[in-house]
Amino acid sequence: MTARARPEEVAQQPSPRVVLGVSGGIAAYKACELLRRFTESGHDVTVVPTAAALEFVGAPTWAALSGKPVSAEVWTGVHEVPHVRIGQTADVVVVAPATADLLAKAAHGLADDLLTNTLLTARCPVVLAPAMHTEMWEHPATQANVETLRRRGVVVVEPAVGRLTGADSGKGRLPEPAEVFELVRAVLDRGADAPQDLAGRKVVVSAGGTREYLDPVRFLGNRSSGLQGYALARTAAARGAHVTLVSANVSLDAPAGVSVVHVETTEELREAVLAATATADAVVMAAAPADFRPDSVSDAKIKKAEDGSAPSIGLVQNPDILAEISRDRARDGAVVVGFAAETGDVSGSVLDLARAKLARKGCDLLVVNDVSGGAVFGSADNEAVILGADGSAVEVPRGTKAALAQVIWDEVARRFVD
Numbered sequence: 116m117t118a119r120a121r122p123e124e125v126a127q128q129p130s131p132r133v134v135l136g137v138s139g140g141i142a143a144y145k146a147c148e149l150l151r152r153f154t155e156s157g158h159d160v161t162v163v164p165t166a167a168a169l170e171f172v173g174a175p176t177w178a179a180l181s182g183k184p185v186s187a188e189v190w191t192g193v194h195e196v197p198h199v200r201i202g203q204t205a206d207v208v209v210v211a212p213a214t215a216d217l218l219a220k221a222a223h224g225l226a227d228d229l230l231t232n233t234l235l236t237a238r239c240p241v242v243l244a245p246a247m248h249t250e251m252w253e254h255p256a257t258q259a260n261v262e263t264l265r266r267r268g269v270v271v272v273e274p275a276v277g278r279l280t281g282a283d284s285g286k287g288r289l290p291e292p293a294e295v296f297e298l299v300r301a302v303l304d305r306g307a308d309a310p311q312d313l314a315g316r317k318v319v320v321s322a323g324g325t326r327e328y329l330d331p332v333r334f335l336g337n338r339s340s341g342l343q344g345y346a347l348a349r350t351a352a353a354r355g356a357h358v359t360l361v362s363a364n365v366s367l368d369a370p371a372g373v374s375v376v377h378v379e380t381t382e383e384l385r386e387a388v389l390a391a392t393a394t395a396d397a398v399v400m401a402a403a404p405a406d407f408r409p410d411s412v413s414d415a416k417i418k419k420a421e422d423g424s425a426p427s428i429g430l431v432q433n434p435d436i437l438a439e440i441s442r443d444r445a446r447d448g449a450v451v452v453g454f455a456a457e458t459g460d461v462s463g464s465v466l467d468l469a470r471a472k473l474a475r476k477g478c479d480l481l482v483v484n485d486v487s488g489g490a491v492f493g494s495a496d497n498e499a500v501i502l503g504a505d506g507s508a509v510e511v512p513r514g515t516k517a518a519l520a521q522v523i524w525d526e527v528a529r530r531f532v533d
């Protein structure tokens with residue numbers, strides 16, 4: 116019996132109300148782009164800066180871009196009680212950038228300006244995107260505040276690594292506004308009452324397609340775009356998970372809050388996934404590792420022969436990473452998910468072959484795409500059947516790759532034993 120997953124109804128709700136909090140970090144200017152992305156995609160945005168944020172970007176910019184008056188304190192428009200109403204009526208509150216100071220105030224329930232009052236009155240999902248120097252981020256006080264906030268169900272996005280204010284670089288950058296936007300959208304898609312059911316979980320996602328080199332410039336590759344794996348990483352982060360994304364040859368921006376490990380070959384993918392899997396609660400193998408690789412790799416570029424003959428290429432099988440993880444999963448209770456792109460053949464239908472593959476690999480879930488028409492690769496949409504080792508089958512109708520990712524995480528979360 117095949118169950119039908121819920122359709123993507125939340126994404127169709129009109130004008131979600133977003134409160135965009137901006138605190139006083141150098142990355143405040145990036146919140147202008149974030150604001151634009153929200154307004155241009157039909158969100159109703161109220162910007163609530165702190166007084167320090169207004170030192171970086173003035174109120175006229177926020178007011179003009181949002182089309183609403185802007186205040187940092189609780190004494191403006193008091194007859195409308197903004198210190199309570201803004202938080203109460205929000206569908207999501209996102210603070211980007213969130214300073215060390217803002218994190219501390221939020222963790223301790225201080226309420227000395229409009230933004231901190233809003234954080235106390237909001238009953239909707241809250242996303243904080245910290246940005247600060249590495250020393251401030253790593254300070255035990257900040258880390259304790261982050262832990263407190265996460266325990267309460269707040270999504271605190273891991274900062275990115277890269278250039279900081281001035282000449283130095285390290286962990287503490289605000290993730291790209293486009294990626295913060297996507298993460299907030301994933302939070303909104305789940306709805307106000309959805310629990311942060313992956314909070315505190317470590318998950319590993321692989322994405323993309325591996326390359327198997329023939330010589331320094333040529334390789335055997337495949338058509339995997341990495342879009343599904345990136346959607347899985349992004350939605351897991353939006354549900355509170357600590358995400359490691361092992362990315363094979365994908366040219367997409369890193370999802371906000373996700374640690375990305377870049378690899379090229381199947382062997383590199385295997386090493387990176389196995390290293391990250393040792394402490395993981397779930398592993399989702401959305402990458403397409405090559406089944407075969409050339410039996411030798413030439414150190415020099417292979418030249419054309421004068422006589423017009425072509426070299427023959429011998430292939431050897433690559434290790435089966437999914438089977439290896441399923442067999443050797445380090446943690447009891449770690450959930451392992453594989454993907455199968457099937458076309459069906461004379462020996463069986465797509466689902467027959469997928470069931471056999473699920474049994475052979477020993478994983479908990481297998482996400483089955485029918486790729487007979489070649490429609491999945493590089494497309495923004497996907498449809499699949501999620502087969503469970505327990506005999507379950509969840510049919511996910513055609514929708515975005517983010518929507519499929521949410522259903523996959525629903526199935527994973529349901530299988531956690533602790």
Ligand SMILES: Cc1cc2nc3c(=O)[nH]c(=O)nc-3n(C[C@H](O)[C@H](O)[C@H](O)COP(=O)(O)O)c2cc1C
Nearest residue numbers: 138139140141142165167168214215216217246247
């Ligand atoms: C040039 C400059 C850049 C700053 N950048 C940051 C930053 O990126 N992150 C941070 O936590 N604090 C930063 N600060 C310090 C905050 O502005 C300061 O802690 C302030 O009190 C924060 O107030 P708020 O949390 O109410 O916005 C910066 C200060 C200056 C002068």
